[in-house]
Amino acid sequence: MSVDLSNVRNIGISAHIDSGKTTLTERILFYTDRIHAIHDVRGKDGVGAKMDSMELERERGITIQSAATFCNWKGKDINIIDTPGHVDFTIEVERALRVLDGAVLVLCSVGGVQSQSITVNRQMTRYKVPRIAFINKCDRTGANPERVTAQLREKLGLNAHMVQLPIGLENDLVGVIDLVTMKALYFDGDNGEVVREEEIPAALQERAQEKREELLEAVSMFSDELMEVMLEEGDIDPALIHAAVRKGTLSLELTPVFVGSAYKNKAVQPMLDGVNAYLPCPTDVENVALDLNNEEKEFAVSNDPDDPLIMLAFKLEDGRYGQLTYVRTYQGKLSKGDTVFNSRTGKKVKIGRLCRMHSDEMEDIDFCGSGDIVALFGVDCASGDTFSSGDISCSMSSMHIPEPVISLAIVPVDNKAQINMSKALNRFTKEDPTFKTFVDHETNETIISGMGELHLEVYVERMKREYNAEVQVGAPQVAYREAITARADFNYTHKKQTGGSGQFGRVAGYMEPLEEGEYEFVDAIVGGSIPREFISSCDKGFQKSLVKGALCGSVVTGVRCVINDGAFHAVDSSDVAFQLAAIGAFKEGYMKAKPVIMEPIMKVSVEGPTEFQGSIMGSINQRRGIIIGTMEEGNYTVVEADVPLSEMFGYSTILRSLTQGKAEFTMEFSAFKQVPKMVNDELIKKYQSEKKNA
Amino acid sequence: MGKKNLVMNNPLRVLGIEKKVQESGAGMGLVMARAGLGKTAILVQIALDSMLWGDKVLHVSIGEGIDKTKAWYDDILALMTAEEKSESMQVTVTEIMQKRMIMTFKESNFSQAKLEERLDDLVQQNIYKPVCLIIDGYDFQAGTHAALQEFKEFMVRRGLKMIWFSAVTHRDDERKSAAGIPAPCHEVDDLFDIVMFIAPKDNAIDLKILKCVNCAVNAGTSLTLDPSTMLIQKA
Numbered sequence: 001m002s003v004d005l006s007n008v009r010n011i012g013i014s015a016h017i018d019s020g021k022t023t024l025t026e027r028i029l030f031y032t033d034r035i036h037a038i039h040d041v042r043g044k045d046g047v048g049a050k051m052d053s054m055e056l057e058r059e060r061g062i063t064i065q066s067a068a069t070f071c072n073w074k075g076k077d078i079n080i081i082d083t084p085g086h087v088d089f090t091i092e093v094e095r096a097l098r099v100l101d102g103a104v105l106v107l108c109s110v111g112g113v114q115s116q117s118i119t120v121n122r123q124m125t126r127y128k129v130p131r132i133a134f135i136n137k138c139d140r141t142g143a144n145p146e147r148v149t150a151q152l153r154e155k156l157g158l159n160a161h162m163v164q165l166p167i168g169l170e171n172d173l174v175g176v177i178d179l180v181t182m183k184a185l186y187f188d189g190d191n192g193e194v195v196r197e198e199e200i201p202a203a204l205q206e207r208a209q210e211k212r213e214e215l216l217e218a219v220s221m222f223s224d225e226l227m228e229v230m231l232e233e234g235d236i237d238p239a240l241i242h243a244a245v246r247k248g249t250l251s252l253e254l255t256p257v258f259v260g261s262a263y264k265n266k267a268v269q270p271m272l273d274g275v276n277a278y279l280p281c282p283t284d285v286e287n288v289a290l291d292l293n294n295e296e297k298e299f300a301v302s303n304d305p306d307d308p309l310i311m312l313a314f315k316l317e318d319g320r321y322g323q324l325t326y327v328r329t330y331q332g333k334l335s336k337g338d339t340v341f342n343s344r345t346g347k348k349v350k351i352g353r354l355c356r357m358h359s360d361e362m363e364d365i366d367f368c369g370s371g372d373i374v375a376l377f378g379v380d381c382a383s384g385d386t387f388s389s390g391d392i393s394c395s396m397s398s399m400h401i402p403e404p405v406i407s408l409a410i411v412p413v414d415n416k417a418q419i420n421m422s423k424a425l426n427r428f429t430k431e432d433p434t435f436k437t438f439v440d441h442e443t444n445e446t447i448i449s450g451m452g453e454l455h456l457e458v459y460v461e462r463m464k465r466e467y468n469a470e471v472q473v474g475a476p477q478v479a480y481r482e483a484i485t486a487r488a489d490f491n492y493t494h495k496k497q498t499g500g501s502g503q504f505g506r507v508a509g510y511m512e513p514l515e516e517g518e519y520e521f522v523d524a525i526v527g528g529s530i531p532r533e534f535i536s537s538c539d540k541g542f543q544k545s546l547v548k549g550a551l552c553g554s555v556v557t558g559v560r561c562v563i564n565d566g567a568f569h570a571v572d573s574s575d576v577a578f579q580l581a582a583i584g585a586f587k588e589g590y591m592k593a594k595p596v597i598m599e600p601i602m603k604v605s606v607e608g609p610t611e612f613q614g615s616i617m618g619s620i621n622q623r624r625g626i627i628i629g630t631m632e633e634g635n636y637t638v639v640e641a642d643v644p645l646s647e648m649f650g651y652s653t654i655l656r657s658l659t660q661g662k663a664e665f666t667m668e669f670s671a672f673k674q675v676p677k678m679v680n681d682e683l684i685k686k687y688q689s690e691k692k693n694a
Numbered sequence: 695m696g697k698k699n700l701v702m703n704n705p706l707r708v709l710g711i712e713k714k715v716q717e718s719g720a721g722m723g724l725v726m727a728r729a730g731l732g733k734t735a736i737l738v739q740i741a742l743d744s745m746l747w748g749d750k751v752l753h754v755s756i757g758e759g760i761d762k763t764k765a766w767y768d769d770i771l772a773l774m775t776a777e778e779k780s781e782s783m784q785v786t787v788t789e790i791m792q793k794r795m796i797m798t799f800k801e802s803n804f805s806q807a808k809l810e811e812r813l814d815d816l817v818q819q820n821i822y823k824p825v826c827l828i829i830d831g832y833d834f835q836a837g838t839h840a841a842l843q844e845f846k847e848f849m850v851r852r853g854l855k856m857i858w859f860s861a862v863t864h865r866d867d868e869r870k871s872a873a874g875i876p877a878p879c880h881e882v883d884d885l886f887d888i889v890m891f892i893a894p895k896d897n898a899i900d901l902k903i904l905k906c907v908n909c910a911v912n913a914g915t916s917l918t919l920d921p922s923t924m925l926i927q928k929a
Contacts, residue, residue: 155759614815621821629760629796640760
């Protein structure tokens with residue numbers, strides 16, 4: 001393996017669902033000799049694409065988990081993370097982007113920039129990921145890569161410029177013109193593996209020249225030398241253009257656009273050349289870590305293999321051989337048998353086995369260097385943990401993890417299913433921080449919560465398939481929250497005398513809304529009115545109270561509890577007594593603190609023919625949605641709105657019937673907002689009646 | 695407290711022409727400047743003023759996306775509320791944002807007829823009934839007197855109080871109307887009740903009133919804006 005970091009590319013492949021990114025990855029693996037036969041996503045051979053290793057993924061034709069793979073193209077080591085296209089699996093996309101240096105944004109030449117592309121692009125911008133675009137499916141009826149390039153500029157605000165032109169479109173797609181070298185490229189052989197270079201067809205000469213001028217004008221902004229040559233009207237060395245495109249791409253000011261059709265084996269190899277030429281190597285990107293010994297001050301990691309090791313665990317998988325941890329090294333090197341420190345737990349971990357992953361297969365390696373993405377075996381850690389060699393104490397900046405917005409009650413059908421379900425839930429919650437589970441002690445049901453209906457549906461399906469855990473599923477429920485809006489005092493005494501030693505504790509103080517964060521406990525006791533050893537008992541009591549709010553039984557968030565007075569008894573005060581006193585105090589203060597119910601609001605984007613714009617807006621309006629705006633483009637309109645999640649169940653069916661199946665929508669979590677009074681009253685009423693009947 | 699602070703910062707209020715804008719009914723306003731001097735920022739402040747009066751605003755953006763237009767509002771509101779981050783301010787912001795809808799069109803796709811058609815959709819289904827329209831990016835080079843007159847009639851038909859336009863001036867085009875309104879609006883200036891002009895001055899930006907029918911302030915009155923925020927520069 002090469003150690004020169006300039007020969008390493010860590011890239012992600014992201015796009016809107018069904019843009020064909022898994023097919024593209026399959027072709028990449030084929031052309032880089034990692035696989036020796038091509039299997040399609042929904043192929044008749046029933047094998048499925050290599051990267052869709054989960055049975056469910058192959059069946060549904062969508063990517064759920066991102067799988068990591070490695071290949072080598074023309075001397076460059078490329079680590080690829082295939083990422084899911086559905087917004088419910090957005091954490092997978094975000095995790096991938098956190099550890100990648102560059103990305104390929106795949107777009108459908110017919111569908112163009114769709115709503116999920118906007119989400120993915122926003123995520124790429126958040127993590128400052130340089131990108132190239134690949135307009136796929138140019139063989140499909142209605143393909144128009146130039147329109148898609150224009151959309152990249154208008155909808156995503158990217159400075160997108162085509163570096164290739166297709167030769168023919170739809171059924172007539174035969175190859176591409178490279179606008180840098182001004183050569184036509186054709187793809188021969190059974191699987192397009194032989195790239196044939198020819199002169200540009202005469203009929204396309206003029207158009208190609210025109211597009212090249214456009215490209216040169218755009219990229220000359222990034223190279224004075226190129227601009228000079230252009231002004232002198234001299235011959236332009238392609239290397240000069242490549243360098244300028246690279247500079248523009250790395251500074252996130254330019255997005256080179258490639259075209260082709262992965263399914264028809266057209267122009268995947270030139271796109272790989274683009275990955276090599278334009279996407280950054282690990283040293284081109286600045287990554288920062290937080291120095292834990294210096295008030296978490298940010299510092300840039302060095303990428304130097306001779307420096308102390310820093311690596312980030314970005315994904316966990318519980319496989320046949322135990323826990324598999326995907327890590328990205330940012331500096332230093334790691335060898336088999338090394339001992340590393342987990343910065344979060346402070347524990348030493350010995351690395352027994354080190355692998356390079358190729359979807360669900362693995363290849364043992366002896367060491368990995370800075371910039372590498374590899375998998376570790378048998379390391380007990382959580383996703384997002386930082387490992388170091390111990391000479392430095394640092395943490396890579398934490399990843400943005402959205403809160404779950406939807407929940408489902410699940411009940412195992414029998415005892416065996418109960419045991420298997422526990423195993424499955426244990427694994428899934430460790431792997432996916434957006435998937436959470438708990439037992440509702442009142443109803444005795446297990447509740448799972450996540451980012452959307454599909455997200456939970458997939459986990460229920462996986463429980464059944466991978467763990468043989470058959471469960472009955474209840475109707476999806478919105479994960480409401482409760483929050484207080486005012487400051488309120490409490491002063492509660494818990495006193496119990498029922499023979500033997502009694503219970504006594506008094507807790508006084510106030511609660512107030514917390515602007516940022518879920519919960520804060522402040523100990524403002526002076527003079528020892530509550531002894532030190534019972535302070536944490538008060539904290540525990542408050543935390544227990546947060547689990548179920550008094551309004552609708554939802555989690556209470558955004559509360560600061562301050563205790564400033566209390567009383568104890570030398571004999572009767574205990575941990576339990578103070579916990580119960582704090583629970584009582586919370587109950588006393590809570591209703592005075594004007595609690596409200598908050599609901600998840602989704603950012604919804606509906607795209608459909610303009611003739612249905614009125615119906616689409618009407619349907620959003622009926623769902624308590626607030627329309628942010630409409631974007632009209634030719635015969636298509638995009639309506640963006642904020643809509644409460646509770647109103648979105650079953651929306652896809654309604655949208656289909658309203659628009660003759662011509663509109664589609666995506667949604668992602670936006671924020672928690674207070675519910676209107678009417679909904680508030682309904683929720684309280686429902687909770688009260690459930691409590692009565694329980 | 696929240697609303698009051700926002701009100702105090704608004705250029706229309708400071709110029710004392712907000713009453714005229716509110717009471718006159720069916721008027722057209724125009725903000726002119728060279729490219730990149732902050733027309734949209736002023737239009738957004740005007741829109742916010744309307745929203746603070748309780749009026750619903752439809753912001754029509756020609757040639758820009760929803761995200762970019764929305765970002766203008768978010769940025770300007772963030773600047774206006776920078777000094778007060780209270781919960782009541784958050785509630786105020788959420789409330790006033792519910793009075794704004796953005797509609798974007800491609801340059802080649804926009805026409806007054808199309809806008810009217812879209813507006814009908816909104817009004818007839820009781821989704822949204824704006825009283826103030828902001829049209830940012832209208833092509834005055836191509837827009838004739840008759841086309842703009844059509845907007846005026848459309849306002850009356852749809853019960854709109856005010857339409858605000860932005861227009862790009864060019865350094866090398868020195869044509870002006872008798873009232874001093876520069877090209878490309880010099881031949882349509884009779885249709886506008888208020889015309890403002892933005893021009894750089896020393897290290898700041900001047901917002902000058904070129905025309906204001908029935909306003910308390912005289913033509914030529916100007917405000918100094920902070921070029922980094924486009925808000926009124928505090929002394």
